[in-house]
Amino acid sequence: MLKYFFPLVVLTTFSAFSQANDCQFDDVTFHDDFSTARLSTCERLAKHEYHIGILPENEPVNPSPWFGFKVQSEQNAQIKIKLTFNGNTPRYLPKLSADGTQWQNIPFDSKGKEMWISLNTGKEPIWVSAQEVIDNQEYDNWLASLKNQQPTLEIETLGLSEKGRPIKALVKQSAKNKEWLVIIGRQHPPEVTGAMALFAFSEALLLDDALSTPFFERFNVLMVPDLNPDGVETGNWRHNANGIDLNRDWKNFAQAETRLVRDKMASIVRNGGKIVFAVDFHSTFHDVFYTMPDDHDLAPIPLMTGWLSDLDAETGWVFKTVNKSASSPDRGIFKQYIADHYKVHGVTYEVGDNTNRQLIPYVAKQAAKALVENLLDVEPEAFYVDQK
Incomplete structure (x- = not known):
C-alpha cells in the first residue's frame, strides 16, 4: 500500500x-x-x-x-x-x-x-x-527477442511515421492459411499497461506451443505493437506528431500511421486473405473490454461473448471481466472500422492504469488462451462476409 x-x-x-x-x-x-x-x-x-x-x-x-x-x-x-x-x-x-x-x-x-x-x-x-517507461527501443528489442525464439516470425516495416520513424509489424503466416488475426497497440503514448498486456498476450500466442501449434495450423497474425512511435518518443499525452488522436483517424485516414495499417490489411485481403478478428490494446482507469453491439451482426455473433465468458470463468477468482458494448459511428475508432469495413469483431482491450502488475500478464495470457480456443471452434464458413 x-x-x-x-x-x-x-x-x-x-x-x-x-x-x-x-x-x-x-x-x-x-x-x-x-x-x-x-x-x-x-x-x-x-x-x-x-x-x-x-x-x-x-x-x-x-x-x-x-x-x-x-x-x-x-x-x-x-x-x-x-x-x-x-x-x-x-x-x-x-x-x-x-x-x-x-x-x-x-x-x-x-x-x-x-x-x-x-x-x-x-x-x-x-x-x-508517470508510468513505467516502455519506449520505442524496448519494442525493437522485444520484437527481436520474439524472432530469436521463433525464427519463422517476420519483422516487417510497413512504412514511416509522420516524423520518419519506422512502423514495425510482426507477421506470422503460412501460405495455406487465409484467416488473419490483427493486433495493434500504443495508439496513445501514455497507455503503458496496455503495452504490458499486449506483450504477455502476444508471447502466449506466439511462443506457447500448446496454443501456437493448433492456432497457426489455421490462422495468420499481423501485429503492430507500437503504432505511435513519435508520440511515445516525446511523451505525448494522447496524440501523434501532428497533434491527432490516432484512434479517431480510422475514418479519415489523415495520418501516415493509420494509413499504413489500413493498407496492410487491404493487401492481405487482395491476396486472398480474410480479416477474422482484431484486438487493440489500451489503458484507462479500470479494466474493461469494449466490444461491438450484437445488432451489428458481426461474423460470427457468439465469438465475443464466448471468449470473454471463458476468460471470466478462468480468472474470475481474481479478475472481473467487464464487457461494455458500444457503437461509435463516424468517430474513427479502430474497432468500429474493423466492424464496419470487415464485418467481424474488433475489441478494445483496456487495462487499468493501476492494475496490479502481476495480474496484467496473467490475465492477458489467459485471454490469449481463451481467444485461441474460441477461434478454433468457429468453422471457416462462419466468417462468411465477402471482404473484397
Missing part, C-alpha cells in the same frame, strides 16, 4: 523560473534527456522546493497528463516537487527508478489539481515518470 507525503506550506515568492529542457537551480538539476521524457517548465519555490509544469503536445487533448524527468543534486538532499498539468487533474501515480528500467511507486500527495512528491537526491540521477 502506498504511503502519502504531506508537504510543507508552499512559499508564494518565486525566486527563479526556467523553461525546460534542462533546469538548474542551486545544486539541483532537472533533465529531460531520455526517450518518453516530458518536462515543460521549472520554477524554484524555495530552497529545495520546486514546481514542475507539464504541458500537453497541443489542445484540445484528452487530459491524460504524462510526465517524465530526471533529477540530481551536487549534495545529498531531500527536495519537494509540485507537479501541475496545465489545469488538469493528474491521472497517473508517480514512479521512481534508479536506472530507468526498474520502477517502483513513490509516496505522493495531492492538493486540488496539484501533485506533490518528495525525493532524496544526490550526484547520481534518478528518474521520475
Whole structure:
C-alpha cells in the first residue's frame, strides 16, 4: 500500500523560473534527456522546493497528463516537487527508478489539481515518470527477442511515421492459411499497461506451443505493437506528431500511421486473405473490454461473448471481466472500422492504469488462451462476409 507525503506550506515568492529542457537551480538539476521524457517548465519555490509544469503536445487533448524527468543534486538532499498539468487533474501515480528500467511507486500527495512528491537526491540521477517507461527501443528489442525464439516470425516495416520513424509489424503466416488475426497497440503514448498486456498476450500466442501449434495450423497474425512511435518518443499525452488522436483517424485516414495499417490489411485481403478478428490494446482507469453491439451482426455473433465468458470463468477468482458494448459511428475508432469495413469483431482491450502488475500478464495470457480456443471452434464458413 502506498504511503502519502504531506508537504510543507508552499512559499508564494518565486525566486527563479526556467523553461525546460534542462533546469538548474542551486545544486539541483532537472533533465529531460531520455526517450518518453516530458518536462515543460521549472520554477524554484524555495530552497529545495520546486514546481514542475507539464504541458500537453497541443489542445484540445484528452487530459491524460504524462510526465517524465530526471533529477540530481551536487549534495545529498531531500527536495519537494509540485507537479501541475496545465489545469488538469493528474491521472497517473508517480514512479521512481534508479536506472530507468526498474520502477517502483513513490509516496505522493495531492492538493486540488496539484501533485506533490518528495525525493532524496544526490550526484547520481534518478528518474521520475508517470508510468513505467516502455519506449520505442524496448519494442525493437522485444520484437527481436520474439524472432530469436521463433525464427519463422517476420519483422516487417510497413512504412514511416509522420516524423520518419519506422512502423514495425510482426507477421506470422503460412501460405495455406487465409484467416488473419490483427493486433495493434500504443495508439496513445501514455497507455503503458496496455503495452504490458499486449506483450504477455502476444508471447502466449506466439511462443506457447500448446496454443501456437493448433492456432497457426489455421490462422495468420499481423501485429503492430507500437503504432505511435513519435508520440511515445516525446511523451505525448494522447496524440501523434501532428497533434491527432490516432484512434479517431480510422475514418479519415489523415495520418501516415493509420494509413499504413489500413493498407496492410487491404493487401492481405487482395491476396486472398480474410480479416477474422482484431484486438487493440489500451489503458484507462479500470479494466474493461469494449466490444461491438450484437445488432451489428458481426461474423460470427457468439465469438465475443464466448471468449470473454471463458476468460471470466478462468480468472474470475481474481479478475472481473467487464464487457461494455458500444457503437461509435463516424468517430474513427479502430474497432468500429474493423466492424464496419470487415464485418467481424474488433475489441478494445483496456487495462487499468493501476492494475496490479502481476495480474496484467496473467490475465492477458489467459485471454490469449481463451481467444485461441474460441477461434478454433468457429468453422471457416462462419466468417462468411465477402471482404473484397
